[in-house]
Amino acid sequence: xxxxxxxxxxxxxxxxxxxxxxxxxxxxxxxxxxxxxxxxxxxxxxxxxxxxxxxxxxxxxxxxxxxxxxxxxxxxxxxxxxxxxxxxxxxxxxxxxxxxxxxxxxxxxxxxxxxxxxxxxx
Amino acid sequence: xxxxxxxxxxxxxxxxxxxxxxxxxxxxxxxxxxxxxxxxxxxxxxxxxxxxxxxxxxxxxxxxxxxxxxxxxxxxxxxxxxxxxxxxxxxxxxxxxxxxxxxxxxxxxxxxxxxxxxxxxxxxxxxxxxxxxxxxxxxxxxxxxxxxxxxxxxxxxxxxxxxxxxxxxxxxxxxxxxxxxxxxxxxxxxxxxxxxxxxxxxxxxxxxxxxxxxxxxxxxxxxxxxxxxxxxxxxxxxxxxxxxxxxxxxxxxxxxxxxxxxxxxxxxxxxxxxxxxxxxxxxxxxxxxxxxxxxxxxxxxxxxxxxxxxxxxxxxxxxxxxxxxxxxxxxxxxxxxxxxxxxxxxxxxxxxxxxxxxxxxxxxxxxxxxxxxxxxxxxxxxxxxxxxxxxxxxxxxxxxxxxxxxxxxxxxxxxxxxxxxxxxxxxxxxxxxxxxxxxxxxxxxxxxxxxxxxxxxxxxxxxxxxxxxxxxxxxxxxxxxxxxxxxxxxxxxx
Numbered sequence: 001x002x003x004x005x006x007x008x009x010x011x012x013x014x015x016x017x018x019x020x021x022x023x024x025x026x027x028x029x030x031x032x033x034x035x036x037x038x039x040x041x042x043x044x045x046x047x048x049x050x051x052x053x054x055x056x057x058x059x060x061x062x063x064x065x066x067x068x069x070x071x072x073x074x075x076x077x078x079x080x081x082x083x084x085x086x087x088x089x090x091x092x093x094x095x096x097x098x099x100x101x102x103x104x105x106x107x108x109x110x111x112x113x114x115x116x117x118x119x120x121x122x
Numbered sequence: 123x124x125x126x127x128x129x130x131x132x133x134x135x136x137x138x139x140x141x142x143x144x145x146x147x148x149x150x151x152x153x154x155x156x157x158x159x160x161x162x163x164x165x166x167x168x169x170x171x172x173x174x175x176x177x178x179x180x181x182x183x184x185x186x187x188x189x190x191x192x193x194x195x196x197x198x199x200x201x202x203x204x205x206x207x208x209x210x211x212x213x214x215x216x217x218x219x220x221x222x223x224x225x226x227x228x229x230x231x232x233x234x235x236x237x238x239x240x241x242x243x244x245x246x247x248x249x250x251x252x253x254x255x256x257x258x259x260x261x262x263x264x265x266x267x268x269x270x271x272x273x274x275x276x277x278x279x280x281x282x283x284x285x286x287x288x289x290x291x292x293x294x295x296x297x298x299x300x301x302x303x304x305x306x307x308x309x310x311x312x313x314x315x316x317x318x319x320x321x322x323x324x325x326x327x328x329x330x331x332x333x334x335x336x337x338x339x340x341x342x343x344x345x346x347x348x349x350x351x352x353x354x355x356x357x358x359x360x361x362x363x364x365x366x367x368x369x370x371x372x373x374x375x376x377x378x379x380x381x382x383x384x385x386x387x388x389x390x391x392x393x394x395x396x397x398x399x400x401x402x403x404x405x406x407x408x409x410x411x412x413x414x415x416x417x418x419x420x421x422x423x424x425x426x427x428x429x430x431x432x433x434x435x436x437x438x439x440x441x442x443x444x445x446x447x448x449x450x451x452x453x454x455x456x457x458x459x460x461x462x463x464x465x466x467x468x469x470x471x472x473x474x475x476x477x478x479x480x481x482x483x484x485x486x487x488x489x490x491x492x493x494x495x496x497x498x499x500x501x502x503x504x505x506x507x508x509x510x511x512x513x514x515x516x517x518x519x520x521x522x523x524x525x526x527x528x529x530x531x532x533x534x535x536x537x538x539x540x541x542x543x544x545x546x547x548x549x550x551x552x553x554x555x556x557x558x559x560x561x562x563x564x565x566x567x568x569x570x571x572x573x574x575x576x577x578x579x580x581x582x583x584x585x586x587x588x589x590x591x592x593x594x595x596x597x598x599x600x601x602x603x604x605x606x607x608x609x610x611x612x613x614x615x616x
Binding site: 026030031034035037038039040041042043046050053054056057058060061062063064065067069072073074075076077078079080083084086097101102104105106107108114116117118119 | 222223224225226317318319332358361362364428430431433434435437438445449452453454455456457458459461463464465466467468469470471472474475478480483484486487488490491494500501503504505506507508509510511513545546549560561562587
């Protein structure tokens with residue numbers, strides 16, 4: 001039994017050479033690769049359009065490589081220093097959703113669960 | 123009905139003391155929505171007159187029982203369709219959520235309910251709040267009431283237009299990079315983005331979690347302040363909600379702004395670089411700055427040197443976060459499923475291909491790209507570092523001044539279709555609103571003047587984190603002397 005899909009994470013290996021030299025113009029192959037990672041099936045006629053549009057945006061973004069950020073810490077989040085932890089206890093029933101309420105919005109359900117197409121080989 | 127066109131605070135007080143019933147207010151508003159024709163304006167995605175009237179009746183019943191009514195008693199409020207509502211569909215402007223009925227209310231929505239507001243319906247928006255013109259909605263564009271051939275701004279276009287057209291007394295929007303302030307400016311209403319963490323994001327469909335913030339649109343500053351008082355405050359359901367006391371924001375309106383130091387960033391008013399500042403906008407903002415001086419404020423020239431990198435920084439950070447957040451739309455737990463009948467992978471691909479529009483796909487692709495192996499440090503980490511420099515611009519500025527003033531948008535509302543084929547051109551129009559989003563500080567857009575062609579121009583005021591009261595004091599004082607005071611769209615037939 002093997003899982004067909006490859007890993008969903010896109011940043012599994014950290015880049016070691018963050019120099020601007022690594023920023024090359026995005027091409028068709030890269031767009032298709034990224035689309036696969038993002039689980040997006042692009043129509044054939046969309047590919048050249050989106051490639052050109054992304055290239056133009058990335059050309060603008062390339063200006064970031066000119067900014068001197070030596071010794072500057074990244075800001076991923078503002079406002080909270082550290083995400084707070086809550087007690088590991090269930091919410092009171094009035095604040096909980098029932099299984100039926102949750103499943104009511106799913107496209108396909110069966111036996112109290114979500115139904116998905118098969119993804120493992122027999 | 124005069125009360126419908128007056129101030130929000132006056133209307134709520136009139137419902138509280140029984141001068142007018144919530145049902146009368148609701149019916150008058152519904153009549154306007156019906157007369158405007160939801161399809162014609164594109165403003166509302168979901169209106170249910172019976173639902174609205176039932177809510178209004180409940181407010182009237184509460185009063186009849188002798189119970190005290192809340193701060194928004196009977197006020198007709200519209201909700202951006204990015205906010206989950208347990209009694210109305212929530213599409214976020216996307217086909218992928220067509221027909222979705224959330225099983226719970228967003229915290230901001232629940233707080234409006236508890237304050238006895240009456241909901242008019244769900245408002246059109248750019249799909250997943252991605253856009254600056256409302257043309258990215260899967261349900262059609264919204265038209266600017268000042269000139270129906272022009273965009274209302276975005277992404278909270280419907281929220282801005284509903285207030286400008288009198289189709290709601292106030293509305294909620296969400297602002298990730300300017301999505302409240304910019305449409306407020308282009309539609310001639312007040313729009314406030316609170317400090318990041320001030321309003322719970324629980325139940326707001328996530329776009330970029332480190333930037334998203336819910337805030338009000340209103341006809342006047344005091345109205346926006348009243349709504350903010352209701353929706354602000356800590357919420358255990360949102361880990362980024364900050365426990366800070368909710369101040370008397372309504373009371374802050376009417377205080378004397380004399381002595382406030384107003385910083386004027388050279389970078390915001392110079393028509394250089396990418397800003398594309400229109401001369402008409404520049405002249406109006408300079409006039410507004412003189413008005414602030416006339417109110418007893420001191421103008422302080424300041425520098426925000428990293429402003430020119432805001433667009434690049436934002437479109438890396440926001441798309442990276444979006445690509446992660448939108449992974450949840452996979453046709454399994456909610457929304458639409460398109461299943462070609464092969465396997466799980468094919469179902470994901472087909473669902474997301476058919477469910478998402480062009481701009482959302484572009485941003486998911488861009489975000490996935492900047493996070494992918496080999497590009498992560500060069501783009502994503504780099505952008506987070508420049509974000510730090512943008513924050514430092516604000517820290518340095520607020521050492522010299524109390525409030526920063528400038529244009530909200532470099533342009534007045536542009537013609538529908540003008541930028542749809544050029545995403546970068548659309549992104550560059552966000553240059554003045556993005557920095558405050560990246561820094562997490564509050565900003566407000568207040569109508570400043572009509573342009574030569576009669577289109578609204580907004581003055582943006584930005585304060586340091588948690589200084590909404592100061593922001594509201596200055597915004598309210600300016601509103602009283604603004605040449606735009608009392609102007610309403612002529613395109614709206616009464």
